[in-house]
Amino acid sequence: MTAQTVKKVPLLRGKTIVNLFFEASTRTRTTFELAAKRLSADVLNINVTQSSAVKGETLLDTLRNLEAMHIDMFVVRHADSGAAHFIANNAAPHISVINAGDGRHSHPTQAMLDMFTIRRVKGPDFGRLRVAIVGDILHSRVARSQIHALNLLHTGEVRIVAPKTLIPVDAKSLGAHVFHDLHAGIRDVDVVIMLRLQRERMQGALLPSEYYELFGLTEEKLALASPDVTVMHPGPINRGVEMDSEVADGPRSVILEQVTHGIAVRMAVMSMAMRTTAGAQETEQRKEPLPGKGEAAE
Amino acid sequence: MTAQTVKKVPLLRGKTIVNLFFEASTRTRTTFELAAKRLSADVLNINVTQSSAVKGETLLDTLRNLEAMHIDMFVVRHADSGAAHFIANNAAPHISVINAGDGRHSHPTQAMLDMFTIRRVKGPDFGRLRVAIVGDILHSRVARSQIHALNLLHTGEVRIVAPKTLIPVDAKSLGAHVFHDLHAGIRDVDVVIMLRLQRERMQGALLPSEYYELFGLTEEKLALASPDVTVMHPGPINRGVEMDSEVADGPRSVILEQVTHGIAVRMAVMSMAMRTTAGAQETEQRKEPLPGKGEAAE
Amino acid sequence: MTAQTVKKVPLLRGKTIVNLFFEASTRTRTTFELAAKRLSADVLNINVTQSSAVKGETLLDTLRNLEAMHIDMFVVRHADSGAAHFIANNAAPHISVINAGDGRHSHPTQAMLDMFTIRRVKGPDFGRLRVAIVGDILHSRVARSQIHALNLLHTGEVRIVAPKTLIPVDAKSLGAHVFHDLHAGIRDVDVVIMLRLQRERMQGALLPSEYYELFGLTEEKLALASPDVTVMHPGPINRGVEMDSEVADGPRSVILEQVTHGIAVRMAVMSMAMRTTAGAQETEQRKEPLPGKGEAAE
Numbered sequence: 001m002t003a004q005t006v007k008k009v010p011l012l013r014g015k016t017i018v019n020l021f022f023e024a025s026t027r028t029r030t031t032f033e034l035a036a037k038r039l040s041a042d043v044l045n046i047n048v049t050q051s052s053a054v055k056g057e058t059l060l061d062t063l064r065n066l067e068a069m070h071i072d073m074f075v076v077r078h079a080d081s082g083a084a085h086f087i088a089n090n091a092a093p094h095i096s097v098i099n100a101g102d103g104r105h106s107h108p109t110q111a112m113l114d115m116f117t118i119r120r121v122k123g124p125d126f127g128r129l130r131v132a133i134v135g136d137i138l139h140s141r142v143a144r145s146q147i148h149a150l151n152l153l154h155t156g157e158v159r160i161v162a163p164k165t166l167i168p169v170d171a172k173s174l175g176a177h178v179f180h181d182l183h184a185g186i187r188d189v190d191v192v193i194m195l196r197l198q199r200e201r202m203q204g205a206l207l208p209s210e211y212y213e214l215f216g217l218t219e220e221k222l223a224l225a226s227p228d229v230t231v232m233h234p235g236p237i238n239r240g241v242e243m244d245s246e247v248a249d250g251p252r253s254v255i256l257e258q259v260t261h262g263i264a265v266r267m268a269v270m271s272m273a274m275r276t277t278a279g280a281q282e283t284e285q286r287k288e289p290l291p292g293k294g295e296a297a298e
Numbered sequence: 299m300t301a302q303t304v305k306k307v308p309l310l311r312g313k314t315i316v317n318l319f320f321e322a323s324t325r326t327r328t329t330f331e332l333a334a335k336r337l338s339a340d341v342l343n344i345n346v347t348q349s350s351a352v353k354g355e356t357l358l359d360t361l362r363n364l365e366a367m368h369i370d371m372f373v374v375r376h377a378d379s380g381a382a383h384f385i386a387n388n389a390a391p392h393i394s395v396i397n398a399g400d401g402r403h404s405h406p407t408q409a410m411l412d413m414f415t416i417r418r419v420k421g422p423d424f425g426r427l428r429v430a431i432v433g434d435i436l437h438s439r440v441a442r443s444q445i446h447a448l449n450l451l452h453t454g455e456v457r458i459v460a461p462k463t464l465i466p467v468d469a470k471s472l473g474a475h476v477f478h479d480l481h482a483g484i485r486d487v488d489v490v491i492m493l494r495l496q497r498e499r500m501q502g503a504l505l506p507s508e509y510y511e512l513f514g515l516t517e518e519k520l521a522l523a524s525p526d527v528t529v530m531h532p533g534p535i536n537r538g539v540e541m542d543s544e545v546a547d548g549p550r551s552v553i554l555e556q557v558t559h560g561i562a563v564r565m566a567v568m569s570m571a572m573r574t575t576a577g578a579q580e581t582e583q584r585k586e587p588l589p590g591k592g593e594a595a596e
Numbered sequence: 597m598t599a600q601t602v603k604k605v606p607l608l609r610g611k612t613i614v615n616l617f618f619e620a621s622t623r624t625r626t627t628f629e630l631a632a633k634r635l636s637a638d639v640l641n642i643n644v645t646q647s648s649a650v651k652g653e654t655l656l657d658t659l660r661n662l663e664a665m666h667i668d669m670f671v672v673r674h675a676d677s678g679a680a681h682f683i684a685n686n687a688a689p690h691i692s693v694i695n696a697g698d699g700r701h702s703h704p705t706q707a708m709l710d711m712f713t714i715r716r717v718k719g720p721d722f723g724r725l726r727v728a729i730v731g732d733i734l735h736s737r738v739a740r741s742q743i744h745a746l747n748l749l750h751t752g753e754v755r756i757v758a759p760k761t762l763i764p765v766d767a768k769s770l771g772a773h774v775f776h777d778l779h780a781g782i783r784d785v786d787v788v789i790m791l792r793l794q795r796e797r798m799q800g801a802l803l804p805s806e807y808y809e810l811f812g813l814t815e816e817k818l819a820l821a822s823p824d825v826t827v828m829h830p831g832p833i834n835r836g837v838e839m840d841s842e843v844a845d846g847p848r849s850v851i852l853e854q855v856t857h858g859i860a861v862r863m864a865v866m867s868m869a870m871r872t873t874a875g876a877q878e879t880e881q882r883k884e885p886l887p888g889k890g891e892a893a894e
Contacts, residue, residue, distance in 0.1 A: 007312055008311070008312040008340075013604070014603055014604040016630065016633070016634075026344060027363075030342060030344065030367070031367065033342060034314065034340075034342065034367055037314070037340045038314075038340075042604075042630075042633045042634075044626060044629060044630065046622060046626065058832075061831075061832060061833060061835075062832075064852055065623075065831060065832070065852070065855050067852075068852040068853070068855035068856045069626075069627065069630055069855060069856065069858075069859050070856065070859065235359075235363060236356075236359060236360075236363070237359060239359075256362055256363070256365075256366040257366070259363050259366035259367060260366045260367065260368065262367075263367050263368065305610055306609070306610040306638075324642060325661075328640060328642065328665075329665065331640060332612065332638075332640065332665055335612075335638045336612075336638075533657075533661060534654075534657060534658075534661070535657060537657075554660055554661070554663075554664040555664070557661050557664035557665060558664045558665065558666065560665075561665050561666065
């Protein structure tokens with residue numbers, strides 16, 4: 001029981017963090033808000049409704065206004081790929097921007113907490129691991145960030161397992177082996193990451209029951225994997241669709257550990273990002289007397 | 299003027315309290331949020347919309363996820379009777395669960411603040427008191443908790459006063475005398491508690507004007523009660539339906555004192571519940587070396 | 597870059613401030629919430645939906661209830677002129693009430709931050725300044741408060757510039773010169789304040805494109821003003837309607853400075869109002885033994 005050892009730390013006391021959510025997500029917003037409060041920061045939640053059609057120019061004005069209020073950090077969630085990057089490119093250099101999910105593009109803190117979880121269970125050597133990511137790869141920013149992170153960490157083998165309609169056309173260039181059959185895809189893997197089936201994105205594709213039949217994780221299918229296989233899921237689970245409850249709640253599942261690590265990793269990202277931008281700025285200021293330096297401080 | 303003496307206390311500093319509201323209630327949420335902030339806790343408000351049909355299993359997953367984020371306490375409001383109890387039974391032992399109203403079942407902190415208010419006005423001897431609860435007993439979790447608390451405190455006489463259609467069939471087993479006439483029901487009582495008329499639950503029953511005619515509290519009817527009768531209401535009042543403004547704002551009304559006590563009682567409940575679960579856990583841990591002990595720590 | 601010098605101050609530690617918004621405004625709510633948090637106060641956001649038809653009596657009950665919870669300050673936004681004043685007249689004397697915009701009547705903190713901004717740019721002598729306010733004067737509480745403030749500060753000349761349909765009938769009594777032509781209206785002015793076009797209030801009036809043609813601020817029209825003219829706007833800007841981006845982002849624009857000053861001015865107003873009511877109360881208490889004093893402490 002580690003709950004009692006959680007302490008609030010004063011690392012970001014006096015800092016103001018804005019959760020700038022252009023796409024509603026109570027769950028993700030909650031984890032960032034909690035992480036920020038445990039770092040003693042002040043948090044403002046701003047939900048920019050999709051309906052008030054946010055155009056490039058208006059987004060910049062929103063940004064400039066919040067900057068003028070001396071915000072220190074934006075946590076950005078947006079339905080468009082590249083939104084956080086666009087904001088980071090246009091924000092003042094002393095402001096930190098954290099991507100909390102942008103379109104189909106990426107969800108870096110989710111991938112970081114997943115890597116942290118794998119490392120805690122399997123140890124630091126990713127080179128000896130086979131990892132399978134199963135589900136709707138096509139629409140999943142989580143999958144893209146996971147594949148990127150697993151390759152950065154020189155994972156032995158990265159597999160993606162999905163029906164043909166849910167695999168991106170550039171799948172091979174992602175740096176992963178493609179499987180269309182779950183039995184083959186999870187054979188001998190050390191880690192299996194099940195993605196959430198986003199029902200609203202499945203028009204014309206498989207029904208949940210068909211999906212479960214082909215790609216749902218059961219104890220029986222899991223027996224094909226390595227004996228000490230670890231089961232992960234970014235949550236929330238559709239029980240009986242992506243996996244059986246027996247698997248979700250079983251001894252190989254680290255799904256709740258992922259949630260716990262999610263807070264810790266976001267606290268780490270927030271405090272490191274804040275120090276990095278402060279450091280970059282200091283460096284930049286010290287550099288100013290020196291001529292001819294062209295590096296971006298970002 | 300006691301407002302200046304209110305101080306923030308550090309009793310729950312570093313603790314995280316989640317207002318887990320499955321049923322919207324700005325008023326109740328506000329009182330708990332305020333109580334938590336005055337105890338220096340961090341508060342997260344999570345409104346689980348009724349529309350996203352929360353099934354038993356999904357509720358458990360929501361709970362497990364919040365537990366994994368190292369939440370210390372849940373304040374639960376739910377339209378289903380037993381929801382808070384279900385959550386308490388399924389939460390980890392170090393987590394405190396406070397019922398902020400469940401279906402028609404109970405609303406314990408409301409009853410506690412009402413008892414506290416009666417005690418402040420009438421003194422500690424409930425045995426000499428006649429208390430009448432007037433209104434829609436059938437649908438009222440507040441009434442159920444009040445009757446329970448009044449009986450626990452050995453109140454001299456507990457009366458419920460309502461039209462036949464708004465009295466539960468098991469009324470007598472509740473431990474209260476049933477009256478269908480307000481004049482008889484409030485004769486000689488020391489305390490009269492008026493319930494809020496929930497208009498949305500009155501389909502096919504009395505119109506507000508009919509209700510007022512029969513069960514609305516006026517100065518004239520109040521003259522039948524004890525000369526020093528105290529008038530209470532859990533709020534918000536429908537003026538001109540449950541009671542005249544003359545009564546609501548008159549010298550016998552302690553309705554605003556109830557609100558003030560509501561914050562104090564919720565602060566007390568929160569800090570005592572937090573210490574109780576911490577204590578239970580410590581006790582449990584110390585007990586572990588001893589064999590054969592079967593008590594639940596809960 | 598002054599962001600690093602922003603510090604949280606403990607001036608209102610232990611105080612509870614309620615943002616009581618009867619009219620939705622994320623932007624204004626955010627500035628007050630941020631100001632309150634930087635003063636270390638606890639903040640509760642209460643959005644009273646317009647739909648739950650707030651009648652005079654109910655508003656008073658809402659007020660009494662929040663008072664009973666020992667709130668120290670209300671920040672009130674309401675669609676009806678006079679709402680904040682009504683609340684201030686009816687609140688207990690130790691409670692501070694800040695008007696965050698009431699109907700068409702006034703928006704005092706906006707006018708204060710605008711005056712502060714003008715003073716920072718132009719210096720303390722308002723007597724030598726010509727200031728033009730351009731746009732929908734008729735519906736604008738901002739304009740009314742600005743005109744009032746500019747006259748209080750003995751501004752050399754105050755002009756309002758708008759189409760005839762957007763000028764109030766009592767325009768002259770406001771203490772401003774009326775212009776219906778932008779070219780004439782901004783000639784030789786030192787400060788031009790562009791108002792936001794509230795599209796929802798323009799039924800039957802000008803189209804945005806027509807408005808821009810006649811009253812939109814361009815570099816060309818701005819050349820008619822004083823060479824060191826300052827351009828202001830309360831935000832958010834409709835680019836291409838009230839002004840060109842060239843003007844909004846140009847060297848004469850202090851629009852983002854207004855936002856920064858908005859936090860500082862609201863912090864000042866909040867801490868001074870809290871001290872004023874505390875002081876008034878102290879004074880009042882000391883006065884009590886003295887007979888015959890009739891001043892209102894307000």
